[in-house]
Amino acid sequence: MENRDPIPDSGPIVRVLSIILGLALFGILATAVLELDVEATGLTDTVMERIGESGVDHPPTAVLLNFRAYDTWLEVAVLLLAAWGALVLRQATRLPEQPAARSPGPVLDWLVRMLIPLAIVTGVYLLWRGTDAPGGAFQAGGVIGAALLLLRLSGYRSIGLFSAAWLRGSLLAGFAGFMAIATLLFITGWTFLEYPPAWAGLIIVIVELLITWSVAVSFVALFVAARPDDSASGPVGGER
Amino acid sequence: MSEFLIYALVAAALFAICLHGIITRRHILRKILALNMMGSAVFLLLITIAERNQVDGVADPVPHAMVLTGIVVAVSATAFALALARRYHAQTGHTELHDEDGST
Incomplete structure (x- = not known):
């Protein structure tokens, strides 16, 4: 199959039509862009005025986890759906174990032992720094997810150890924790996803911790579940 | 021309180029890449x-x-699209989309 001819792209007529369409779209977009003000301040002043109430000092973090927490909550939902969808495609409730534990060799083995603790420390640091500098749950989740993947790719057991309930719980933690806190505050008289300024810092750290774990596991789940079965080779027939 | 307009126009051009890519390229991977780049144009x-x-x-x-x-x-959408593409390839052996009757 790999030796097959490259797939031909669309014929000349489609190409020409597509170029015309592309130019027309560029014309529309460029007109829209040219109408924008070249100088403006947007919402910068509004955010900086109220940042004291957000519980964090880094403006983007304040917007992400407080002022526009809705966006972040639903972003976690998208990630959850993607990871879940990948698992459904595999018709699996847990991720497969690494096929046969290969011997990583002394160099890789040493490197993994050095890098994993370093990655965990870096991840937690990024999470904590998110309150006053670039960083936060998604960056931290990315680093910790990479650590889990490194373990798996170098032949150690990692995500395959998770039971179905653990995997599901880990994927859900960020979305469900976010919703639980918002609902609790809603019941006690605040607007949905509004935080009391005195507690905002603590709430943001708790939510970020849960999101970090969910993001890490979701990334690994997407990576692992997207791979076809390691045992199967070639097209799978009659599986459905 | 101001710096702002240069970047903004590049974003508009990138978006249009990616639309061309989605329409004319047959390979699923190329379509997914074009869609991803379209997102990058918006981010720009x-x-x-x-x-x-x-x-x-x-x-x-x-x-x-x-x-x-x-x-x-x-990232989530691209990863899910790639999972779908691999599943599709595993099931049919094709890397481009076909109609039910096998024609492209």
């Missing part, structure tokens, strides 16, 4: 707006945060 515009809106060296955090949100959504 948002970052440009964040930069334009800066006050006292602080870039507008709202478009900035939107890009951060968008990146994760784009």
Whole structure:
């Protein structure tokens, strides 16, 4: 199959039509862009005025986890759906174990032992720094997810150890924790996803911790579940 | 021409080029890449707006945060699309979309 001819792209007529369409779209977009003000301040002043109430000092973090927490909550939902969808495609409730534990060799083995603790420390640091500098749950989740993947790719057991309930719980933690806190505050008289300024810092750290774990596991789940079965080779027939 | 307009027009051009890519390329992977790049064009515009809106060296955090949100959504969508593509390839052996009757 790999030796097959490259797939031909669309014929000349489609190409020409597509170029015309592309130019027309560029014309529309460029007109829209040219109408924008070249100088403006947007919402910068509004955010900086109220940042004291957000519980964090880094403006983007304040917007992400407080002022526009809705966006972040639903972003976690998208990630959850993607990871879940990948698992459904595999018709699996847990991720497969690494096929046969290969011997990583002394160099890789040493490197993994050095890098994993370093990655965990870096991840937690990024999470904590998110309150006053670039960083936060998604960056931290990315680093910790990479650590889990490194373990798996170098032949150690990692995500395959998770039971179905653990995997599901880990994927859900960020979305469900976010919703639980918002609902609790809603019941006690605040607007949905509004935080009391005195507690905002603590709430943001708790939510970020849960999101970090969910993001890490979701990334690994997407990576692992997207791979076809390691045992199967070639097209799978009659599986459905 | 101001710096803002240069970046904004590049974003518009990138978006249009990616549309061309989605229409004319047959390979699923290329279509997914074009879609992903289309998202990047939008991020470029948002970052440009964040930069334009800066006050006292602080870039507008709202478009900035939107890009951060968008990146994760784009990564999720791309990863899921790739999972679908691999499943499709495993099931049919094709790397391009076909109709039910086998014609392209």
